[in-house]
Amino acid sequence: EVQLVESGGGLVQPGRSLRLSCAASGFTFDHYAMHWVRQTPGKGLEWVSGISWNSGRIDYVDSVKGRFTISRDNAKNSLYLQMNSLKAEDMALYYCVKDTGRHNDAFDLWGQGTMVTVSS
Amino acid sequence: ETVLTQSPATLSLSPGERATLSCRASQSISNYLIWYQQKPGQAPRLLIYDASNRATGIPGRFSGSGSGTNFTLTISSLEPEDFAVYYCQQRSNWPVTFGGGTKVEIK
Numbered sequence: 251e252v253q254l255v256e257s258g259g260g261l262v263q264p265g266r267s268l269r270l271s272c273a274a275s276g277f278t279f280d281h282y283a284m285h286w287v288r289q290t291p292g293k294g295l296e297w298v299s300g301i302s303w304n305s306g307r308i309d310y311v312d313s314v315k316g317r318f319t320i321s322r323d324n325a326k327n328s329l330y331l332q333m334n335s336l337k338a339e340d341m342a343l344y345y346c347v348k349d350t351g352r353h354n355d356a357f358d359l360w361g362q363g364t365m366v367t368v369s370s
Numbered sequence: 371e372t373v374l375t376q377s378p379a380t381l382s383l384s385p386g387e388r389a390t391l392s393c394r395a396s397q398s399i400s401n402y403l404i405w406y407q408q409k410p411g412q413a414p415r416l417l418i419y420d421a422s423n424r425a426t427g428i429p430g431r432f433s434g435s436g437s438g439t440n441f442t443l444t445i446s447s448l449e450p451e452d453f454a455v456y457y458c459q460q461r462s463n464w465p466v467t468f469g470g471g472t473k474v475e476i477k
Contacts, residue, residue: 295414295457295468311465345413355461356404358425360413 252276252359254346259364262336270364272329272346277359280304280324283349285357286331288342288366298344299331302353313339333366341368372396372460374469382477389445391472393458396439402462403441405434408471409454417456418443448474 258270270286285300299310299320308320319332329346344366348359373396383389393403401421406414416425418434421441431446445452453476458469 294470295459297466297468300466309464350416350419355466356416356419356459357406357414358416360415362413 254348254359254361256344256346256361256364259344259366261367261369263370264337264368266336267332267334268336268366270331270333270344270346270366272361274327274329274346274348277348279322279327282351283307283353283355284322284329285347285349285355286320286329287345287347287357287360288340289345289363290342293342296342297355300349300353300355301329307353336366336368338368341366371465372399372463372467374458374460374467376456376458376469376472378472379470380473380475382475383448384477385448385450387448389443389448389452389474391443391445391456391474393436393441393443393469394439395441395460397463398438399460399462401437402460403434403436404459404461405432405443406457406459407452407454408457414457445474 255273262268283302286298301320317335321330343363345363346361347357350356350358375394377392403421405418408414422434433444455471455473457471
C-alpha cells in the first residue's frame with residue numbers, strides 16, 4: 251500500500267526539542283523529493299521544509315530556519331524533521347508529504363499527520 | 371512571498387449544482403497553481419496540478435483554468451462527496467504558499 255506514516259509528535263515545552271519521523275511505503279522513496287507541511291486552524295496550511303531526492307537541495311520557510319532540520323534516509327525509506335527551540339507558533343498538525351517528482355513542489359501523497367503541541 | 375487569496379470563503383450549494391472557486395495570486399505565477407481537496411479529519415488530496423491537469427483518479431467533473439494571477443476550480447455538478455474544503459497552492463515562487471481555503475457546504 252502506498253502510504254506515509256508520521257510519528258513523534260506530542261506535548262513539549264517552549265524551547266525544547268522534538269523529532270518527527272515519517273515512514274514511507276509502496277513507492278520508490280529515493281525517486282522523489284519529500285516535504286513537511288503543517289496545518290493550524292488559524293494559519294491554515296504552511297509549507298515548512300523540503301528535501302530533494304538525494305538531499306542535495308534543502309529548503310526551509312524563514313520562520314523555522316536555524317531551528318528545524320530536515321533529513322532523509324533512503325535506505326530506510328524515512329524522512330525526519332528535527333525541531334529545536336520550539337515556540338508556541340510551531341504548534342500544528344505536521345504532515346509528511348511526497349513530491350510529484352525530484353523537486354516539483356507539488357504534493358500527491360500526504361500522511362495523516364502528527365500533532366505537535368507546544369505549551370508549558 | 372506570494373499571497374494566494376481564495377474566494378468565496380464559503381460556498382453554499384446543493385448537489386447537482388455547479389461550483390466555481392477562485393484563487394488570486396499577489397504576483398504572476400504562470401500556470402504553477404495546484405488545487406487540493408480536504409475533508410474533515412483527512413489530509414489534503416491532490417486534485418489539479420499546474421492549473422488545469424487532473425491528478426490520477428480525479429473525476430472529470432473537476433476542472434481547473436487560469437494563468438498569471440487568476441485561477442478557477444470548477445466542479446461541474448456537485449456530488450455528495452464533493453462537499454469539503456478546497457485549497458490552492460502555488461509552486462512558482464519561493465516559498466511555496468497556500469490559499470486560505472474555500473469551504474463548499476451543502477445548502
